[in-house]
Amino acid sequence: xxxxxxxxKFDKILAREEAGELSSNSGSRALKKLLNNRLALVGLILFxxxxxxxxxxxxxxSADPMKINLRNLSQPPSxxxxxxxxxxxxxxxxxxxxxxxxxxxxxxxxGIIAAIIGVLVGAYTGYKGGWLDVIALRVSELFMxxxxxxxxxxxxxxIGQSLINLMIIFVLTGWGGMYRMARARMxxxxxxxxxxxxxSFGLSTATICYKHILPNALGPIMVNITxxxxxxxxxxxxxxxxxxxxxxxxxxxxxxxxVAQEIRVLQNFWWMWLPVGAxxxxxxxxxxxIGDGLRDATDPSQQG
Amino acid sequence: xxTYVIRRILILIPMLLTISxxxxxxxxxxxxxxxxxxxxPEVASRLSDAQFAELREAYGLNKPFIxxxxxxxxxxxxxxxxxxxxxxxxxxxxxxxRLPATLELSLVALLFSTVLGCILGTYSALKRGSITxxxxxxxxxxxxxxxxxxxxxxxxxxxxxxxxxxxxxxRLLPGYETIWDRVPHxxxxxxxxxxxxxxxxxxxARSSMLDALTREFITTARSKGLPEWRINLLHGFRVAxxxxxxxxxxxxxxxxxxxxxxxxxxQWPGIGNEFIGAxxxxxxxxxxxxxxxxxxxxxxxxxxxxxLTALIDPRVRLS
Numbered sequence: 001x002x003x004x005x006x007x008x009k010f011d012k013i014l015a016r017e018e019a020g021e022l023s024s025n026s027g028s029r030a031l032k033k034l035l036n037n038r039l040a041l042v043g044l045i046l047f048x049x050x051x052x053x054x055x056x057x058x059x060x061x062s063a064d065p066m067k068i069n070l071r072n073l074s075q076p077p078s079x080x081x082x083x084x085x086x087x088x089x090x091x092x093x094x095x096x097x098x099x100x101x102x103x104x105x106x107x108x109x110x111g112i113i114a115a116i117i118g119v120l121v122g123a124y125t126g127y128k129g130g131w132l133d134v135i136a137l138r139v140s141e142l143f144m145x146x147x148x149x150x151x152x153x154x155x156x157x158x159i160g161q162s163l164i165n166l167m168i169i170f171v172l173t174g175w176g177g178m179y180r181m182a183r184a185r186m187x188x189x190x191x192x193x194x195x196x197x198x199x200s201f202g203l204s205t206a207t208i209c210y211k212h213i214l215p216n217a218l219g220p221i222m223v224n225i226t227x228x229x230x231x232x233x234x235x236x237x238x239x240x241x242x243x244x245x246x247x248x249x250x251x252x253x254x255x256x257x258x259v260a261q262e263i264r265v266l267q268n269f270w271w272m273w274l275p276v277g278a279x280x281x282x283x284x285x286x287x288x289x290i291g292d293g294l295r296d297a298t299d300p301s302q303q304g
Numbered sequence: 305x306x307t308y309v310i311r312r313i314l315i316l317i318p319m320l321l322t323i324s325x326x327x328x329x330x331x332x333x334x335x336x337x338x339x340x341x342x343x344x345p346e347v348a349s350r351l352s353d354a355q356f357a358e359l360r361e362a363y364g365l366n367k368p369f370i371x372x373x374x375x376x377x378x379x380x381x382x383x384x385x386x387x388x389x390x391x392x393x394x395x396x397x398x399x400x401x402r403l404p405a406t407l408e409l410s411l412v413a414l415l416f417s418t419v420l421g422c423i424l425g426t427y428s429a430l431k432r433g434s435i436t437x438x439x440x441x442x443x444x445x446x447x448x449x450x451x452x453x454x455x456x457x458x459x460x461x462x463x464x465x466x467x468x469x470x471x472x473x474x475r476l477l478p479g480y481e482t483i484w485d486r487v488p489h490x491x492x493x494x495x496x497x498x499x500x501x502x503x504x505x506x507x508x509a510r511s512s513m514l515d516a517l518t519r520e521f522i523t524t525a526r527s528k529g530l531p532e533w534r535i536n537l538l539h540g541f542r543v544a545x546x547x548x549x550x551x552x553x554x555x556x557x558x559x560x561x562x563x564x565x566x567x568x569x570x571q572w573p574g575i576g577n578e579f580i581g582a583x584x585x586x587x588x589x590x591x592x593x594x595x596x597x598x599x600x601x602x603x604x605x606x607x608x609x610x611x612l613t614a615l616i617d618p619r620v621r622l623s
Contacts, residue, residue: 039442142322145602146595149564150579154595157583158330230449237451238565242580260457267465277454285449292445 010201033297040293046286050279054100063091065098065251077271084271086259096276099251102163104283106246107233110170115225117171118178119214126186127209137183140176148173152235156244163246166239170232178224185217219298226291230284237280253280305614312610316603323599324380327592328373334588380596388582388590395593398578406574409493409563417498418552421505426541428506429513440506447503456496456569463492493570497563505551512547516540550609560598 034040053060068088077084084092125133143151155169189195190213198208233253239245240254241261248255253276259265260273351359367375379386385395428437463470470492516522517540525535564576571577575594582590 039445141319142326145319145323145599147560147598147602150560150595150598153564153579153583154591157586157588157591158334234451238453241451241453242565242568244580244583257454263465266457266461270461273454273457277451277457281446281450281454284451285446288445288449 007201007203010198010203031297034290034293037293037296039289040297043286043289043293046282047290050100050283050286051104054097054104057094057097057101061091061094061097063094065090065094067091084269086256086272087265087269092256092272092275095251095256096253096279099253099256099276100279100283102246102250103233103236103253103280106163106167106170106236106252107229110167110174110232111225111229113167114171114174114228115178115221118175118180119182119217119221120210121175122179122182123186123209123214123217124206126183127190127213128205133183136179140179143173143176146173149235149238152239153244156239161244161247163250166236166245170235174228174232177228178221181220181224182217185220186213189213189216219294222298223291223295226287226294230287230291233280233284233287308614309611312607316607319603320600324377324596325373327596328376331376331588331592332369332372385593386589389587390582390585390590395590398590399575399593399597402573402575402578405572406560406563406567406576409490409497409567409572409574410560412490412494413497413501413563414552415498416494417501417505420498421502422509424502425506425509426513426536428510429517430536432514441510444503444506447500450500452496452500453565453569455500456493456566459492459496460569493563493566493572496569497566508547508551513540550613560601 034044068090069085075085086092086095121136125136146154151173152169155172156165159165159169186209195208195213198212203212236245236252237254237257240248240252241257243258245254246252248258256276257273257280259269260277265272383396385399387394388398424440428440431437470488517536522535522540560575563572563574564579566572567574567576568580575597579591579594581587582594
């Protein structure tokens with residue numbers, strides 16, 4: 001019997017046993033647990049509302065976030081402009097909605113890409129071991145020996161400011177945490193008996209590691225994605241607030257907050273910065289609630 | 305113990321060398337002449353081309369890359385960090401000027417957040433499952449979700465602009481030197497920074513305390529009939545403290561990083577403020593040296609933590 005047909009047969013059994021019954025069961029149990037967690041539920045609702053209003057922004061406001069209106073400068077909130085207008089007469093509510101698109105894209109996008117890279121590298125080198133593992137570990141140590149914000153700012157000063165650059169920088173500075181976690185999980189999982197069984201069937205390293213071991217580490221990976229998304233959204237806000245993040249022409253949550261550096265704006269025009277700041281806080285809070293709920297639902301050792 | 309410390313230091317050296325090498329490579333690749341990074345730009349502007357070429361030779365800038373790196377590294381180790389492009393101030397002078405302010409702010413924040421975080425976390429663990437416990441957990445999560453600079457702005461608006469209790473920013477007014485003149489300035493940035501950090505410490509202290517309370521020596525202490533507060537504080541908390549110390553050690557470098565934005569919000573004249581200015585002005589020598597310094601601080605902090613944990617727990621230094 002060729003190893004391929006054996007492989008197939010084995011996969012089929014495995015697929016039926018693990019994915020078919022066991023994992024769908026535990027999946028729904030995890031979901032049920034997540035939904036039972038009141039905070040996670042609040043988080044999910046908040047998260048959905050903010051994502052929905054940002055994605056379908058034109059449904060909620062007819063104002064153009066970029067349109068300057070010189071006859072309508074610095075107006076307080078009114079029926080026409082829910083969050084008032086900024087110093088150049090742009091509708092702040094529209095800017096918050098459209099800005100959310102970019103901020104969430106940067107946060108979630110970098111979080112997911114960093115996770116994919118970290119997990120791919122960590123799972124493979126952790127499973128394989130040897131010199132590849134040593135190199136990956138050293139490189140990650142290199143990145144992690146910088147305080148995060150210092151490394152981010154250093155890279156900003158070297159490669160310059162743009163939306164794509166910012167995401168590249170976040171991925172570069174963020175993959176290390178995920179890599180370490182995936183590697184640590186791999187080191188303990190590769191000693192399991194079912195892995196030895198798979199090896200004796202002659203399955204390739206990549207198949208064993210990505211298809212058979214990785215799903216067992218999915219819980220912590222999801223938790224980690226939520227945490228890094230939250231961190232990146234905060235980082236984008238901070239950097240753009242300093243004027244060193246996304247270029248000022250693109251509305252993002254951080255760029256809207258940028259005006260609050262001026263004491264006059266801070267004191268007199270609260271609507272220009274307070275609602276945005278609150279939106280960022282609520283969104284990050286919702287992500288953290290979801291992450292916490294996910295942790296409780298997927299990791300039994302963390303309960304209590 | 306000594307061999308352990310020496311071994312730890314030996315591990316650090318290749319790391320520092322690699323990072324300094326990367327920093328130097330970045331310095332060479334960034335725009336700006338290497339000579340202008342080494343000497344005072346004021347002087348450089350008055351030099352003729354021939355003198356410039358002479359200087360290049362004198363500084364070894366015509367030598368191969370690896371030799372240039374060696375020269376630069378020995379300069380750095382002697383405390384000659386080069387000059388800032390803006391104003392031509394020696395970078396070492398900037399460090400001496402700005403570091404005390406950052407350390408002052410960071411240490412106050414570290415101290416306050418540690419004490420508050422430990423108290424709240426321990427209390428939370430002892431009252432596990434109570435309303436206080438769950439509300440503290442939620443408050444902690446809210447704490448890590450608010451952007452620190454936004455929290456700072458709100459504090460600024462309330463306490464400085466509306467109530468007028470505290471100054472808007474800065475560290476010292478000229479002519480006011482006593483400690484009592486300093487206190488009002490540091491209160492807000494330090495409080496904002498430490499409240500943001502308290503959430504993490506609290507969470508960690510809580511789980512560490514919960515863990516300690518399930519150990520057998522707690523049962524032993526209880527069976528000896530010790531009063532509950534003695535069990536909790538003298539036996540439980542002491543053991544729970546070790547991982548918390550480790551966490552605090554890891555926060556030391558985070559403080560250099562964490563205070564960057566807060567320093568900007570409150571115009572605190574520290575190293576973080578300087579760093580942002582340097583990034584904005586593309587002052588590469590200064591950016592690189594501050595980054596290098598912060599890495600140095602991180603690695604030193606991790607060394608100190610390792611040595612401390614080895615002192616507390618003999619199993620570590622034997623492994």
